[in-house]
Amino acid sequence: MSERGYGSCAKYIQRRGEIDRVGEHLASLGASALVIVDPFIDETYGARVDASIAAAGVAVQRVIFGGECWEGEVDRIVAAAGDSRPATIAGIGGGKTLDTAKLVAAELDARILCFATVASTDAPTSGLAMRYFEDGRTDRPIFLTRHPDMVIVDPELVVRAPVRFLIAGIGDALSTWYEARSNRDSRSKNYIAGGQGMPLAGMAIARACHEALMRDARGAVAAAREGLVTPAVENIIEANTLLSGLGFENCGCSAAHGIHNGLSILPGCHSKLHGEKVAFGTLCLLVLEDRPQAELDEVFAFCEDMGLPTTLEAMGLGSATREDLLRASEAALNPGEATHATDAELTPEGILASLLAVDAMGRARLARG
Numbered sequence: 001m002s003e004r005g006y007g008s009c010a011k012y013i014q015r016r017g018e019i020d021r022v023g024e025h026l027a028s029l030g031a032s033a034l035v036i037v038d039p040f041i042d043e044t045y046g047a048r049v050d051a052s053i054a055a056a057g058v059a060v061q062r063v064i065f066g067g068e069c070w071e072g073e074v075d076r077i078v079a080a081a082g083d084s085r086p087a088t089i090a091g092i093g094g095g096k097t098l099d100t101a102k103l104v105a106a107e108l109d110a111r112i113l114c115f116a117t118v119a120s121t122d123a124p125t126s127g128l129a130m131r132y133f134e135d136g137r138t139d140r141p142i143f144l145t146r147h148p149d150m151v152i153v154d155p156e157l158v159v160r161a162p163v164r165f166l167i168a169g170i171g172d173a174l175s176t177w178y179e180a181r182s183n184r185d186s187r188s189k190n191y192i193a194g195g196q197g198m199p200l201a202g203m204a205i206a207r208a209c210h211e212a213l214m215r216d217a218r219g220a221v222a223a224a225r226e227g228l229v230t231p232a233v234e235n236i237i238e239a240n241t242l243l244s245g246l247g248f249e250n251c252g253c254s255a256a257h258g259i260h261n262g263l264s265i266l267p268g269c270h271s272k273l274h275g276e277k278v279a280f281g282t283l284c285l286l287v288l289e290d291r292p293q294a295e296l297d298e299v300f301a302f303c304e305d306m307g308l309p310t311t312l313e314a315m316g317l318g319s320a321t322r323e324d325l326l327r328a329s330e331a332a333l334n335p336g337e338a339t340h341a342t343d344a345e346l347t348p349e350g351i352l353a354s355l356l357a358v359d360a361m362g363r364a365r366l367a368r369g
């Protein structure tokens with residue numbers, strides 16, 4: 001495969017105290033901005049954000065995020081902008097707030113600033129937005145014509161958020177290398193410019209993501225639990241946000257995300273975060289691809305140390321029937337699902353077998369202690 005494509009956000013900044021520099025960053029992108037803020041973040045940090053905006057002299061309209069990234073919310077915010085034509089749309093919050101900001105920016109042809117207040121997914125850096133329906137069911141990914149102009153993460157905010165978000169981000173980042181390898185082996189296209197061959201840079205980043213997780217995730221979670229910012233925490237924030245984001249976009253997703261999407265049709269796992277479900281999907285991917293037991297053992301041990309789910313029970317699916325799981329397996333193979341980039345023979349029965357095999361191994365390991 002000779003053609004290849006690479007895409008990324010234009011600038012990434014990860015620094016303590018960045019919440020006090022929002023105004024400065026907005027000013028570097030243009031004279032006016034519409035800022036979409038998560039309601040909890042607005043309550044907690046709103047005064048500091050306002051102070052930095054006032055100091056920078058940017059004309060800012062602020063909108064509180066309604067809680068779901070869906071068409072109606074995007075329309076509401078576009079209408080709120082009226083004829084003001086802001087130079088930049090900024091999102092300050094979690095993945096859904098940032099994805100909404102990207103979609104609003106696409107409507108208004110504005111620049112994009114993503115300020116991530118948690119490190120729970122790799123959404124911030126990507127040039128796509130996951131859209132949902134008002135009730136929280138997945139609608140579809142929207143591929144944008146531009147990437148975020150600036151992605152900012154403040155580690156102080158990340159460690160003040162519940163540690164479960166950081167752990168979920170680790171689960172999402174865990175899939176990056178394994179799914180990149182699937183895409184390389186199946187010679188699938190990435191998500192750049194309508195689908196290009198995978199660049200060497202993509203694989204190098206996915207590998208760096210994996211190495212950071214294996215080296216630093218355990219220490220990072222221990223420190224973050226105490227609200228501490230250590231080098232391990234900073235490495236994991238970068239792995240979860242930048243490395244995982246660039247890795248999945250430039251290499252592609254496979255069955256870890258496809259099985260996540262399939263399982264998401266079952267209400268039992270609706271209380272689980274994206275990365276928690278993706279971690280379980282990663283274990284299923286390794287079974288589907290017939291990877292060596294030593295590799296499975298390594299990933300199981302990692303998930304157990306992190307507190308990421310390794311059984312159906314832990315996924316909230318303890319009472320799911322075989323029929324439920326078969327329906328989810330079929331959904332994982334819907335046309336266009338990332339599962340198809342997996343380098344394996346793919347049938348609903350095979351997916352179901354991988355779910356049950358991971359569950360059996362996970363339960364056996366827990367019983368052994």
Ligand SMILES: [Zn+2]
Pocket residue numbers: 121122172257274278
């Ligand atoms: Zn993901």
